[in-house]
Structure formats: C-alpha cells, structure tokens
Amino acid sequence: MKFLLIAGLADSLLNFRGPLIAALQARGLQVHVAAPDLIVDHPMRRQMESLGWTVHTVSMRRTGTNPIADLRTLCALWRVMRRVRPEYMMGYTIKPVIYGSLAAWLAGVPRRFALITGLGYAFQGEGQRGRLQAFVQRLYAVALSRVEKVFFQNPDDEALFRARTILTMSTASCVVNGSGVDVSSFNFAPLPPGPPRFLLIARLLGDKGVREYVQAARRIRKMHPDVRCTLVGWIDTNPDAITQAELDAWVNEGSIQFGGRLLDVRPAIAESSVYVLPSYREGTPRTVLEAMAMGRAVITTDAPGCRETVTDGYNGFLVPVRSVDMLQQAMLKFVNDRTLAERMGRCARKVAEEKYDVHKVNAVMLQEMGIQ
Template sequence: MEAGMRFLMIASFAESLIAFRGPLMEALQEKGLEMHVAAPDMPVGHSIRAALESRGVVVHHVPLERNGKNPLADARTLLALHRLMRRVRPDCVMCYTIKPVIYGMLAAWLARVPRRFALITGLGYAFGEDKGRNGLRAVVQRLYALALSRTDTTFFQNPDDEALFRRSEILPPDRRSCIVNGSGVDVASFQVAPLPDDSPRFLLIARLLGDKGVREYAEAARRIRARGARARFSLVGWIDNGPDAIAQQELDAWVADGTIDYLGRLSDVRPAIAGCNIYVLPSYGEGTPRSVLEAMAMGRPIITTDAPGCRETVVDGDNGLLVPVRSVGALEQAMMQLIEDWEKVVNMGQRSRQIAESKYDVRKVNAAMLREMGFE
C-alpha cells in the first residue's frame, strides 16, 4: 500500500480519538496517509475537533447515539456513514466500539471501501452476565456477525474476546483476526513517579459504571476503613449515561461518609496516579484497560480481576494481585495484603514499569497494527 491514501477512523466518543488513538493516527500520517476521523458531538469550534485539526486530521461529524436502542436512529447512522464514505472515498476504514464497528463496517462494505478493519476494544454492556441482557446480546451478536463478515482483519485486545467471537461464530472462520496488546501506553509521557510513602493510597480511574467494579471498590474501602486502617481511596471518573451507571446518590453517599475521595473527571490523570501508591481496577472485563497500563508505566502495583483483558496485565504476585470478579472480600484481602507489606508494593511497582516498557509500549503496539494492515 502506498502513501497518499485516505484512512478513515470511526469512533463513538470524540475524546477517545486523541486519548486512545492519537499515536496510531500519527503513525499512519508518518506513512504518508491522509487521516480522516468521524465521530458524534464534534461541531465546528469543539475543542477536540480543533485539537485534531491542528494535527492535520480531517474531522467529520456523524450522528451516533452510543447507548441508544432506537433502530431508526441507528439507520440514520448507517446512512450518514455511507454518504460520508461515498464523499470522502477512503482507501481504508478502521472502526472501534460496538456501533462504529457494526454500522461502519457495513457502510464501508456498501461503499466498496477497499480495506476494512475492526478493532474490538471490549465486549460492552450487551455481553454482561445478567439474564436481562440476553435479548440485547442476541441482537448485538447477529449485527456483529453481519458486519465482521465484511472485514479484512478484526483486531482484538485480548485472547478471551477473540476466542468468544470465534466460538460464538460472531467472527466467521474465513475472516482474519489479530491480537494486539491493547491500545498501548506512551511510556515516555507516563514516566515513573515516586511512591507516596506516608500512607496507603489507592486509586481507581473509570467511567462510573457497575461493570467497572466501582461498587466493589467502594465497599472494600468502607470495610478497610472500618478496620481502622489508615488508608485513602480515590476515585477518578464521571457518571455515564448507560443503563449500568452508578447513581449520583450512591457517589454522594460514598463521599459524604468519607469512604471515597472523589477527584472528578480529569483531562490528565498523571497527577492522580502519582498521588497513589496502589492502582485498583475491579472490572468485570475489558479489552485491555488503558488506565492500568498508565498506572503500570508510572510504576504502580496493580490489583485487578481475573477477567478478560484485565488478567493479561498482571502476573499474580509479580507486578500485582488478581482477584475474582465481583468478590468484595477478595478485593479487601488483596488491598490489606499490600497495606501490610510496603516492600511488596515497591517491588511490584518496579515490575509494572518493566512490563509496560517490554509489552505495552504504544510504539510497539502500533507497529504490530501497521504491519497487519500492510503499512510496514
């Protein structure tokens, strides 16, 4: 494939284009590609749009409801994406998160885009274990299967998700797939910060959703404080509008009783990571959790769940501890283990940085993706 081609990336959340795909776009531009992006909520003058345009990226607004279930709205998304592709005439399209993958891949196929790539960054709400989600999951699986049968390569961020898609025949046997180490982390920007040694300080960074394990984190914090342990528990994130969102009243109650130090939504999480000495993510499953990679790069031990995407980031007992999903008791025990062993905290933090450099450096991750897409 030659320079001068147009590459279109489609997202459901504008901020993710810079936060998660910025280095990948830069790598594509360095290969001589003309970079286009499409996402909702990016009118002229929007700060994210301005930041992308300053990098030489052509920005397109598309109507897309991330969490909506209105088929007419989704049909409008498909039509808008098809019209965009007929106008821009990209040589390659890459989509990530559920709706962009489904409707972006279908639109790209209808518009006869030559190369089509899907990136599965996690399973999302529809694939949760609650029986009430079974109907939604069945619909999403059928739509995924229709879309992914039109891809050249589907990228996964962990082997569990790839195995599920193969086993469930969401990804047809004749379609190529590739596992990459998450979105990677810029180890030069996320440098090692000294560990605060005055008291145990825990941190969780996440959208405030039940599936991120936020409630388990708050309950484990409450129990540890009830033991009299001199520990602090910080939370960074925001209340999402999904069906699994933490209620404002829940968050307010945690803050009011002193269980949680709520730091709000941060555009730069590095000061928050520097202010903790142990990072926690009790998620029910991820693609590969970016916040964990950032904490690892800054030299923090990790407590996370033995769940898809999460378990890949931790060698249990080496750079952190793995706990069962939804187990407040196990989470509490793991936290107490590190509260009582500062030497382990220090050693695990050093190993986290080493693993981040060797496995999750964003330059290595992007190089692997570019090779698969034919740009290396």
C-alpha cells in the same frame, strides 16, 4: 492514500488513538476521523485539525438501540465515505464497528478493519440484557463478515467471537496488546510518602467493579482510617451506571474521596500507591497500562482483558470477579507491607515498557493491515 477512523466518543481519538494516527501520518497516509459532536469550532475539533486530521461529525448515539437513530448513523457514515473515498477504514467500539463496517462495505471502501476494544454491557448478564446480547451479536456477525481483519485486545474475546460464530473462519483476526501506552509520556513516578493510597479510574459503572471497590474501601478504612481510597471518573449514560445518590452517599460516609472526571490522570496516579480495577471484563484496560507505566502495582480481576496485565505476585494481584473479600485481602497486603507497592511498581513499569509500549503495539497493527 486515505485512512478513515471511526469512533463513538470523540475524545477517545485524541486520548487513545493519537499515536496510531501519528504513525499512519508518518507513513504518508491522509487521516480522516469521524465521531459524534465534533461541530465546527469545537475546541476538540480544532485540536484535531491542528494535528493535520480531517474531521467529520456524524450522528451517533453511543448507547441505546433505537433503529431509526442507528439507521441515521449508517447513512451518515455512508455519505462521509462516498465523499472521502478512503482506501482504508477502521471502527472501534460497538456502533462504529457495526455501522462503520456496513457503511464501508456499501460505499465500496477497499480495505475494511475492525477493532474490538471490549465487549461491554451487551455481553454481560442475562434476562433483558441477554436479549440485547443476542441482538448485538447478530449485528456483529453481519458487520464483521464484511471486513478483512478484526483486531482484538485479548485472546478471550477472540475465542468468544469464534466460539459463537460471530466471527467465521473466513475472516482473519489478530490479538494485540491493548491500545498500548506512551511510556515516555507516562513516566515513572516515585510513590507518595505515608500510608497506602489506592486509586480507581473508570466510568462509574457496575461492571467496572466500582461497588466492590467502595465496599472494600469502606472495610479497610474502618480498620485503617489513615489509608486513602480515591475514585476518579464520571457517571455514564450506560444502563449499568452508578447513580448520583450512590456516589454522594459514598463520599458523605467517608469511604472514598471522589476526584471527578480528569482530562489528565497522571497527577492522580502519581498521588497513588496502588491502582485497583475490579472490572468484570475489559478489552485491555488502558488505565491499568497507564498506572503500570508510572510504576504502580495493580490489583485487578482474573477476568478477560484484565488478567493479561498482571502476573499474580509479580506486578500486582489478581482477584476473583465480584469478590469483595478477596479484593479487601489484596489491598490489605499493601497496608501490612509498606515495601510491597514499590517492589511491584518497578516490575509493573518493566512490563509496560516491554509489552505495552504504544509504538510496539501500533507497529503490529500497521503490519497486519499491510501498511509499511
């Protein structure tokens, strides 16, 4: 039996789906993966092949709406499926879901699934972005009508797809607890000594709340210069991306320390006291789960995908979307009470173990797909 998993970003297969693929292999399935830029002899491809995965590189632009380029993606995925003849197919993120589902239907793949890991740029805002939203929703509706089941990472996204009839009543759906986190790999780490150290790890996008984080950090550091606020991530090709000029200005003024893009975020989390993600909307934020697993209290927004990870006052605080004032107030609670981060961090670790353990999450997904 063959299972084809399609991604828009190659390294997400290793970083986010590795345990799921291992679970599929443990059940005797031959796993094929498809993503852009996995050329022969690429180090990432060699790593995947060393794990027993069969790798296919496909033409796919992760962002943009060029119809010719997207048609090439559809055709490339169809050719892979006609050659491999998988019994199962699943795509995640927008283009793999849309074009992977359509290609699988055209190629006659018997069992087709989709994983909605978040709604992203096209589902937020009005004007030009609103027109893009309408276009993407129509594509989603066509593609998801061709799958057997759709997995969501939070109930708000599922409800939105149902309310807007992107997902009809004839297509089954299931909510899972995000991508999960390997709690044995992201071990509990003691807090660093001294004043609080705040951390945000994200693609540098406006929708991730990066600007709000920097504004709150700027205010707090004026009052408490010994507090450290760190930003880890990279500038993305997304239209909502932070500019290099903005980032340089923040670093030069001393509001934040910038750690760049890290292959392993565990040292950065271990050096922090509190994890902050002021995102406007998520599927379920993986970085929050990783921080919780390592015993870090979390400040995040009362927004879809984010609110599920934090019980306000127990393992962190929830703040309104776009509210710099409330974000600042939540951060100051940890500055004013140096014992709070440790107490909430231990609660966060407990939540990660009980709710977000990757093996529990994957077991639910495999059961829902009928893979025993």
